[in-house]
Amino acid sequence: MWPDEKKMLCLFKVVEFLSYEKDILLHIFLTFALLLCVITLFILGSFIHYWDTPVVKANNRTVSFILLVSILLSFLCVFFFLGRPVDITCLLRQVSFGNFFTIGVSCVLAKTITVCIAFKATKPGSSWRKLISYKVDNCVVLVCSSMQVLICVIWLLVSPPYVEYNHHTYPGKIIIQCNEGSDICFYSMLGYMGLLAAVSFVLAFMVRTLPDSFNEAKYITFSMLLFCSVWISMIPAYLSTRGKYMVAVEVFAILTSCAGVLGCIFFPKLYILLLKPELNSRNIILNKTKN
Template identity: 55%
Template structure:
């Protein structure tokens, strides 16, 4: 067979393509490329005829010979493989790599007949412009994509619930994220919720123990009990927000929060209205005396709570909250959160709470300068100021956070606003009951300022 000249050999060793002028027609190009192949005909050492068929295949198989120069200068030919075009695909090419003896001048064995090194798994080939196809760069696969074989032209995208590992050679399940009890933030919020509920329980015990004293009886002690119990539930309902969201917990989160806060705010509104009515009822000829008593206060609490309960029922029957696997919020992770379902119903529940808080604050603010015998309005004004400040600050903070920290901000707002109501309304009374018993007398409360 004819040998390649030095130029052609140099081109192939550097993987350079043979450029054919585009001015020639395709049939002419084929005729030129295969001109020598059609005329190849010779006999080998075994007197076998060697030629190319019409399909440009060799008419017979051949052996692959490794030429080795022995130390004594003798040329030795070692058969290291064979090729038979008529054998099966698994048997047509056979080579024994261990039998090959490479020249000592090679710096790498086996020598690489490539322009670029192979791209390992985790990388893909990027062909260099204006260079042969065997010249390429290896670039890492993008996040969320992998290549599990060498010299891959493109990376494979992982499934939606999987992500690429650090080496980008295999897909692994995404990390599940939610506010759990085991992490530091969850433990801190759980501890604060339990501590506040214990403080609430102690204050409730003090009010029950001193239930017949003037400070406790002032402004309807029954409403004070209702307010303390609802605040205790508010502290404990924040625990529902911690842990893996489930269908039941997602439903209980905002509905329990909405109901308990509506009871708390309606109780504060009832206490404020009681203060105003008690002051005006003491005036001569006042017609508010017949409205004095606990009936009007309980009616306010019951009607407001019933309205909020109806809103929650409409929410649950129309589009209740449900667990949602958010795969876009966190890179390489799945955020499990509670989807509110009907956003209209959710905003209606929050809007009614805002309405109760506004009415309570305005009423308490307008009655803050009443005589000292009815000075609970001052405490309610401060408590509602804290409550409204917390939730007004909560809105931009909640919208600017993501993931489990959004839930943590919501829990903090619940606990902070509940603690504000508990501290501003009941702590001054507890200090007077325990530390200043002289103030816990009818004579002190009825004296003029």
């Protein structure tokens, strides 16, 4: 409790968190998260419907499917950040987002590496042809995702997140928030995700001018540039805010970066599948490759 101005009465302190009842910002995030989930499901359904067409096959449809599912799960992780924090949501929100989005970024990296190998393998007598049969893309997704899982397991074993009642930041106000436990593990999780995104960006930028049948590289470049820009600008904003506004900054970064990856990589394909079906032809793809 907190004394009034005359110090005659004890008043209850204001309790602050991102509330479903009081905060319009939460409903904005909720609306955008649900809308993006519906869009992702629509793209996922479209890819399943056109599973055997050249455009879907061109850039590893299995990895594309895993990427779409990981983006969908990343959008759903936003719900762990909304409402009154409790022990289970504090425990799951950073870990679930970190793992699901790392799987997505690993898929992007695998797609980029696949583009590089596919182009190198077209040259006569190239030793890169051997790598195509080794399912390098699946190995990249598995290994890169496993590293993030290991970081999160160590985090949960050493110092897991928990609910914290902050009485000290603002007089007369109690901030109900999630204490991340180990700051080292938290920033290691974010840093590892950023490292994968940076590697994907550099590789995609290097191969962005490859033939059009492998044109995902240019879209990956834009998506990873957007991802890095959002999270680099998010870090100082995150560190300079407290309470529900700190949560709002992270939710905004999650929605924006996931939407950027979804739009940059999949909207061009969706455009061809739904609006330009005449371009969804193996002959056109081969002609573009020859050019």
